[in-house]
Amino acid sequence: MEKIHKILLVAGALICVLLIWINIYLGATGVIILAALAMSVFIMEDARVLPELTVRLGDNAKKVVVENSGNAPAYRIHVALVPLDIEFDLPELAADARHEYPLTRMVDTAKAVVTFEDKNSVETSRTFTLSALGKGDNDPLRPMFPLFRWK
Structure with missing residues (x-):
C-alpha cells in the first residue's frame, strides 16, 4: 500500500477517535465512512496490476484479435484455437494493446483457450467462445453473475 494511503487511513482513524469523544453517533458515522474508504483503497491497490485479456474474431472472421x-x-x-488445431504465442502484450493473428480461412465458430502470466509470474487461463455470426463472450454489458434472466 502506498504511503499516502496509510497516512490518510491513520488520520481518518484519529478523526474518528476525536468524533467518538464529541458524540458517539458522530464517531460511529465516521467509522463507517472510514471503513468504506479503506475498502475502496484495498480494492484499488489489488486491481492496480492486473492484465485483462480478451479474444475475439475480427469483423471479416479471418483474424483473431487478442x-x-x-x-x-x-x-x-x-x-x-479449438477445434481448428491452431496455436500461437505472444511474448508480451502491453496494457491497452491488441494483436491480430491472421487466419488462412474464415472461421464460423471456435473456442479460444488463452494462458498468460502477469508480472508476478502468476499464470491465468481463460476460455472464450468465438463466433462469426452470434454473440461471443466479449459483451461489455454482461453482468458477472446471472441477473434478471440475462442469458
Whole structure:
C-alpha cells in the first residue's frame, strides 16, 4: 500500500477517535465512512496490476484479435484455437494493446483457450467462445453473475 494511503487511513482513524469523544453517533458515522474508504483503497491497490485479456474474431472472421484491456502487461501468452488445431504465442502484450493473428480461412465458430502470466509470474487461463455470426463472450454489458434472466 502506498504511503499516502496509510497516512490518510491513520488520520481518518484519529478523526474518528476525536468524533467518538464529541458524540458517539458522530464517531460511529465516521467509522463507517472510514471503513468504506479503506475498502475502496484495498480494492484499488489489488486491481492496480492486473492484465485483462480478451479474444475475439475480427469483423471479416479471418483474424483473431487478442486485446489487453487491463492496466498491466501480460507475459508469455499462449492462444489455442479449438477445434481448428491452431496455436500461437505472444511474448508480451502491453496494457491497452491488441494483436491480430491472421487466419488462412474464415472461421464460423471456435473456442479460444488463452494462458498468460502477469508480472508476478502468476499464470491465468481463460476460455472464450468465438463466433462469426452470434454473440461471443466479449459483451461489455454482461453482468458477472446471472441477473434478471440475462442469458
